[in-house]
Amino acid sequence: MSPGAPPALVRARLHGPAMDGLARLLVDDLLHRPVQDLLDPALLARQAVAALRAATREGRVEAQLRRSLRELQARVPPGRPGDGAPPELVAPVRALLARPVAFNRALVHRMLDHPAIRRLLRDLLVGALHGFAERLRNLPIPPAPQAAQKGLGRLKALSGGLMSVGEELLGGVSKELEARTAQRIHDFVDDALAATLSQMADHLCDPAHAGTQGAFRAHLLDVLLATDNGVLVAEMDKFGVDAVVDAGAAVAKGLAARPTLDDEARRFAQALAEATAGRTAHDLLAEAGLAEDTAWRADLEAAIAARGRDLVGTDAFGAWLDALLAPEPG
Numbered sequence: 001m002s003p004g005a006p007p008a009l010v011r012a013r014l015h016g017p018a019m020d021g022l023a024r025l026l027v028d029d030l031l032h033r034p035v036q037d038l039l040d041p042a043l044l045a046r047q048a049v050a051a052l053r054a055a056t057r058e059g060r061v062e063a064q065l066r067r068s069l070r071e072l073q074a075r076v077p078p079g080r081p082g083d084g085a086p087p088e089l090v091a092p093v094r095a096l097l098a099r100p101v102a103f104n105r106a107l108v109h110r111m112l113d114h115p116a117i118r119r120l121l122r123d124l125l126v127g128a129l130h131g132f133a134e135r136l137r138n139l140p141i142p143p144a145p146q147a148a149q150k151g152l153g154r155l156k157a158l159s160g161g162l163m164s165v166g167e168e169l170l171g172g173v174s175k176e177l178e179a180r181t182a183q184r185i186h187d188f189v190d191d192a193l194a195a196t197l198s199q200m201a202d203h204l205c206d207p208a209h210a211g212t213q214g215a216f217r218a219h220l221l222d223v224l225l226a227t228d229n230g231v232l233v234a235e236m237d238k239f240g241v242d243a244v245v246d247a248g249a250a251v252a253k254g255l256a257a258r259p260t261l262d263d264e265a266r267r268f269a270q271a272l273a274e275a276t277a278g279r280t281a282h283d284l285l286a287e288a289g290l291a292e293d294t295a296w297r298a299d300l301e302a303a304i305a306a307r308g309r310d311l312v313g314t315d316a317f318g319a320w321l322d323a324l325l326a327p328e329p330g
Helices: 007-014 017-032 041-055 057-074 087-097 105-112 115-137 146-159 162-205 207-226 229-237 241-256 261-274 281-287 295-312 315-325
Strands: none
Touching (some): 007 295, 017 281, 041 057, 041 241, 041 261, 057 241, 105 162, 115 162
16 A cells, blocks of 8 residues: 555555454464563552542442442342252352361461350350250159048148148248359350350361361351342341442542552552563463364454454544545745
8 A cells, every 4th residue: 555545545454454463463462572561560559559449439439339239139049049050050150169178277276266256155055054954953852652631631631731831931031042053054155155266266277177077067058059049138138238339438438548559559569560570462372272172262353353454433533544645844
């Protein structure tokens, strides 16, 4: 094509095979250029920080979070999560959760040692011990022998009102014993809580129980997948949309206000760039075994070429091309 080619001819050529060649050149350049050259850590960090700070101004982050949450709630489909979950994804995840793994005992004990767990164990132990004591109190007493019953009858007849007084005294003693029993139960539970937490950690981390614990984790996944979506959404809604929005906004604003955010973002972007260690995208694809697979590249080139042809057909591109090819002013 001559230097003086009219813009209409250039646009016509770009609508044809020339755009396919341009797409191949672009993909080749991206694949064989070091990833570090494609990423400017300083620019990437500045743009990320600027976007975060812009989003946290004038209540924008709250509005966006609230809108996103409402849209998610409106798009919840009927049925259960497991209805549309591909078995090819669920099966490996379930197998991973069910692996017989014995976790670090000290770590598990620290996680369990919390007032919420202590309160749960206290209520369970106190309830069980009270129930046991109640059952003992209500055990049926076998009837006395016939001769003893006759003797008690005579005694009652002789004592008259004395027996009723005795029953009242015994009732008072019984109540006192019940009160003391309850106090002893609470004292016992207080002393036993630490030992119970320790035993729980031992049980959860015992390799002999690893298979059972793995089955329990798989059970949790099964229950989640088999629960109606409406039930799960209702449970999540208990946190409240406003509370979730406030928490998300507080996190975003807190990050945006950090005086060291610029430096931290720059170091993070630099670490991402250095992680490639001078390798190209082609090198990374080769490590993943995808470099020889040309199907994805053909699809990518076709998508770029199609988008390029769309762009070439716009009036904005035509105006830009006219200006580019216009003769230089004398």
